[in-house]
Amino acid sequence: MNKQTVKLLTSLGIENKQLGCSTGSKWMGSGEILYTNSPVDGSSLVRVTTASVEDFEKIIESAEKAFQIFKKIPAPKRGDLVRQFGDALRNQKENLAKLVSYEMGKSYQEGLGEVQEMIDICDFAVGLSRQLNGLTMHSERPLHRMYEQYHPIGIVGIISAFNFPVAVWSWNVALAWICGDVCLWKPSEKTPLCSIACQKIIEKVLKDNNMPEGISCIVNGGAEVGRWLSEDKRIPLISATGSTNMGKKVSETVGKRLGKTLLELGGNNAIIITPNADIKMTIIGSVFGAVGTCGQRCTSTRRLIVHEEIYSKVLEALKQAYNQLRIGNPLDTNNHIGPLIDKQSVSQYLDAIEMADKQGAKWLVKGKALSGKGYESGCYVSPSIAQINADADIVQTETFAPLLYVIKYSGDVQNAINIQNNVSQGLSSAIMTQNLQEAETFLSHWGSDCGIANVNIGTSGAEIGGAFGGEKDTGGGRESGSDAWKVYMRRQTNTINYSSELPLAQGIKFDI
Secondary structure (H helix, E strand, C coil): CCHHHHHHHHHCCCCCEEECEECCCCEECCCCEECCECCCCCCECCEEECCCHHHHHHHHHHHHHHHHHHCCCCHHHHHHHHHHHHHHHHHCHHHHHHHHHHHHCCCHHHHHHHHHHHHHHHHHHHHHCCCCCCCEEECCCCCEEEEEEEEECCEEEEECCCCCCCHHHHHHHHHHHHHCCEEEEECCCCCHHHHHHHHHHHHHHHHHCCCCCCCEEEECCCHHHHHHHHHCCCCCEEEEECCHHHHHHHHHHHHHCCCEEEEECCCCEEEEECCCCCHHHHHHHHHHHHHHHHHCCCCCEEEEEEECCCHHHHHHHHHHHHHCCCECCCCCCCCCECCCCCHHHHHHHHHHHHHHHHCCCEEEECCCECCCCCCCCCCCECCEEEECCCCCHHHHCCCCCCEEEEEEECCCHHHHHHHHHCCCEECEEEEECCCHHHHHHHHCCCCCCCCEEEECCCCCCCCCCCEECCEECCCCCCEECCCHHHHHEEEEEEEEECCCCCCCHHHCCCCC
């Protein structure tokens, strides 16, 4: 590591040989060692020791003890802890963003945006801490009152992915904490340093407020740690972000013990471009959606469904835009695209290009692996645009890379919507049109079948105020805004009889 990287890690409290697991005050890690390299320049990063079964047990015990105390603290007081966490993130925004960019490979601007998402969800959660309200209902029985309330659920297990190494964790913990839950985080083994930096930040906040250890815990490690979380009956809720295959395994394991899951899985997102689209706006949204984070967002744009009247015009504009893209070190703000996360991802990208070739793709821009000065890590690629039929097998799958398919449609907007919906995933979708009828059809219940449906913006870049998540193979979970907080709590209906008699519901008579 160079001096600049060492200085960055030191500013975030990361040590030269870093223990990768924490109870909230005690660091440990007696398992295997994670060896990671930055996809930016190939440099070796800090070695991180992972969890053993014994470490995992100690951390669970710490979380269980903390929950017994934390759930009794008033929600607004818990909200104030989240407020302080948000302030601490503000103080470390640039440093944490640089680490996200360097360890994961997304642009520094996107890293800043990711940390801002963390700050935003903290602000949202602070206000929410005074609004965890239930409903009051009228009873059919005289002198009875009915209402519902929400209680903390317990330990929330969080399994996050490498592409958003800090933001998705914050979506979960900010809400879980104001709900009175404690959290156990299993981050991606590809981005362990980001998780450690976050844990160091929240640990100080909790310590300064004399909170018990165990409110925030992390357990670094591989797939076996995710399995431990999924199998453990002491963890009533598992929130998992990742591939559809991973989510199915988590869902099956947790379901066997009748636990709860919140799943945010794969996307195969499309933008419909009608003859009534603003082309300039369309190209900006499409290009950022396709190449932002080097195509490694769950909301990345994978498909453009373009009407035949403007098909050639859109292709020409796309080609011009792609010719202007700059690929290189993501910490250099002049560059648009950084690396893929690792060499395995590069191989998967090249395999997808080869498969598309075999299925009749016609290349507007054909990507490749990049080498030479500035690309020494072996993780850099150039993006691709393929003209292809909607029913090609490769179009049905999610390639986590900057591979964009362009599909021609004819007729009215319903034909385009049918093409969009004809994939197994259902996360994000968008339509580009200045026609009100087309926009409203897209948003109707016979329109987009995705959890997110946008008009005149792209598929990527959700705000925290709205619930985030998708349908079908995307898992059906909802995180972040709106009423997503309810998944972190258990719901209870209460009936109070303040009469001197005991009438039964539905008029049932039972005299003794």
